[in-house]
Amino acid sequence: MRVLLLGCGNIGRYIYAMLSKHEVVAVDKAGGCPGALSQDALEVPLGGYDLVINALPGAISFKASKRALEAGLDVIDVSFYPEDPFALHEVAAKAGARYIPDAGVAPGLSNMLAGRAVAELGDVDELGIYVGGIPERPVGPLGYSVTWSPVDLIEEYTRPARVLKDGVVTAVDPLSEVETVPSPVGTLEAFYSDGLRTLLKTLAGRAKTMYEKTLRWPSHVEKMRLLRELGFLSDQGDPPPRFITAxxxxxxxxxxxxxxxxxVVAAKGEKRVQYETLVKPRGGWTAMQIATGSVAVAMQYVIKDLDPGVTPPEYIGMSTKLFPRVISAIKQQGVRIAQEVVTRTEL
Incomplete structure (x- = not known):
């Protein structure tokens, strides 16, 4: 199989390494992968490829995926962009191409597990996603190490988070309703984040309450709330304070x-299903590279079985045929997922 990889940043480099058995042509102006073509990702020729994997920054990734789909190429997209992935459905279907958006850890693996939970339980009363990429121990004044765009990081604390409450999509303050969450590495705190994306459409009518929360070490949220209240995260002013803070x-x-x-936790009546995974660094790769890149790589084993158009990860999670195949491929890369099913009964 001949694969075109767009982008060789942190995640792209991992994907490139894991696809070594294929012929992979990487495009990256910074030369992040060996032999990468230093070309504009929106201008690179698209002929002669069987698959495109998009690991570009969100600012240009939507356009890059659209261009590849218009050319009739199947696309696995690990990037996170503000546009609606379903806006590419007609483009892909018309060209006979298959498109898997949000093929990372969250959104991505989180969506698959949410879809699996709904497939097992049927309509659910509550569906919660808890996810965090954190240092193995609290460090620095915020108990956190900044490993990605600080401007985008600030968005997590200021952008209203879309959640489902009583079946209605509602925007909530991300730093409201903070809760503590037990984990294999200790107690963490969770705050709302705007990560449900396609789930707000695909699971509409199948869940009464649905939300995603980001995880950090304790006391982090209190400090970020203080910075926000003092105006350090504001986008108003000249220059906007948030850029100085970034x-x-x-x-x-x-x-x-x-x-x-x-x-990922889902509940229906007295029955509760929980999926859990903890990823640590391995083989010179960070936990985030492994957790995110492994999902994108695993999608190659199912994309040809999909119908043309957009297939978000939750639909793959709902499939008894496709879900085990993806989970098996992820497991081969060292990401193991535990399932717990609890049913309360009265004695």
């Missing part, structure tokens, strides 16, 4: 191993 946050990088923890 520069300061970019210094908070610490040489501490990371970990990724994901838990």
């Amino acid at each position: 520069k300061l946050l970019s210094r908070l990088k610490f040489d501490v191993p990371d970990l990724v923890y994901l838990k």
Whole structure:
């Protein structure tokens, strides 16, 4: 199989390495992968490929995926962009191409496990996603090491989070209703984040309450709430304070191993299903590279079985044929998922 990989950042490099058995042509102006073509991702020729994997920054990834789909190429997209992935459904279907958006850890693996839970339980009363990429121990003044765009990080604390309450999509303050969550590495705190994306459409009518919460070490949220209340995260002013804050946050990088923890919990009546995974660094790769990249790589084993158009990860999770195949491929890369089913009965 001949694969075109767009982008060789942190995740793209992992994907490139894991696809070594295929002929992979990487496009990256910074040369992040060996032999990468230093071309504009929106101009690179698309002929002669069987699959495109998009690991570009969100600002251009939607356009890049659209271009590849218009050319009739199947696309696995690990990028996170603001546009609606379903806006590409007609484009892909018309060209006979298959498109899997949000093929990372969250959204991505989280969606698959949410879809699996709904397939097992039927309509659910509550569906919660808890996910965090954190240092293995609290470090620095925020108990956190900044490993990605600090401007995008600030968005997590300021952008209203869309959740489902009593079947209605509602925007909530991300730093409201903070809760503590037990985990294999200790107690963490969770706050709302705007990560449900396609789930707000695909599971509409199948869940009464649905939300995603980001995980951090305790006391982190209190400090970020203080910065927000003082105006340091504001986008108003000249220059906007958040850009100055982002520069300061970019210094908070610490040489501490990371970990990724994901838990998906669904409940219906007296029955509860929980999926859980903890990913740690391995083989010179960070936990985030492994957790995110392994999902994108695994999708190659199912994409040809999909109908043309957009197939979000939750639909793959609902399939008794496709879900085990993806989970098996993820497991081969060291990401193991535990399932717990609890049913309350009266004695």
